[in-house]
Amino acid sequence: MAVKSIRALMGEMKKSFDKSDRSGWKVLQGMNRGYYDAFLTGDDHLWQIKSEEVGQGEMVAVGTKISRSDEDIEKIMRNGSPVPFGTMTPMNRNLSIIMAGMQTYSSESSSLLCREYLSGKQASLEQKLRGQVDKMMDDPVFRKRYREHKNRVARAYL
Numbered sequence: 001m002a003v004k005s006i007r008a009l010m011g012e013m014k015k016s017f018d019k020s021d022r023s024g025w026k027v028l029q030g031m032n033r034g035y036y037d038a039f040l041t042g043d044d045h046l047w048q049i050k051s052e053e054v055g056q057g058e059m060v061a062v063g064t065k066i067s068r069s070d071e072d073i074e075k076i077m078r079n080g081s082p083v084p085f086g087t088m089t090p091m092n093r094n095l096s097i098i099m100a101g102m103q104t105y106s107s108e109s110s111s112l113l114c115r116e117y118l119s120g121k122q123a124s125l126e127q128k129l130r131g132q133v134d135k136m137m138d139d140p141v142f143r144k145r146y147r148e149h150k151n152r153v154a155r156a157y158l
Contacts, residue, residue, distance in 0.1 A: 003128045006061040009047065010089040010097045016043040027085050027103035028077040030110030035130060037110045038103075041069040041077060050129035052137060054146065062132040076113055080106025 004012070017025065025042035036059070038049040046069045051061035067073075085103035090096045136142050 003062050003064050003132050006049065006051075006063060006089055007091060009049065009063040009065075010099075011091065012065070013040065013042075013047060014097050016045060019043065026074070026077045027099075027101070028080065028110055028113070029085070029103055029105050030080075030107035032107065032111055032114065035133065037114065038063075039077065039110060039113055041074065044069050046073055048129070050133055052133050054137070060133055060136050060142075060146070062129055062136075064129070073113065076109050077104060079109045080104035 020043035022042075025040065027038060027040050029036060029038045031037075034052070036049075036051045036053070038051070040047045040049070045065055046067045047063055048066050049061050049063035051059040053059055081104065082102050083105045084100075086098075086100040088096050088098045
């Protein structure tokens with residue numbers, strides 16, 4: 001399981017989404033020790049995205065495809081509160097992937113997925129995902145580029 005940038009992961013998920021029955025996709029999100037865990041199922045796959053908020057409504061994130069989806073995972077993903085979901089991931093200068101809809105929010109359910117239903121490699125994956133988010137947050141070059149990107153996007157709407 002390779003940890004990927006959010007851009008690469010969203011591209012992979014979009015390809016899968018475009019080929020699938022789009023009504024079967026689900027999102028579960030919850031908090032886990034200061035990080036957000038989002039699990040997305042669709043096209044018989046399960047993806048995990050780990051993110052940290054760097055500003056109001058702005059996140060840094062990494063993720064990976066972690067397993068095949070099954071009935072037990074689908075059942076857990078339905079437990080929680082339905083809340084609106086939306087995210088925009090810039091892919092290049094002219095293209096962004098926008099996801100929107102309803103998600104289930106439950107820190108308990110997302111934690112349960114991490115602890116009991118995913119492979120024994122989950123602890124290692126958690127550590128890799130958390131480490132990658134921390135590495136991005138600690139990198140002054142990344143922080144500078146992130147601020148520049150944020151300013152460039154803000155100017156586009158003025």
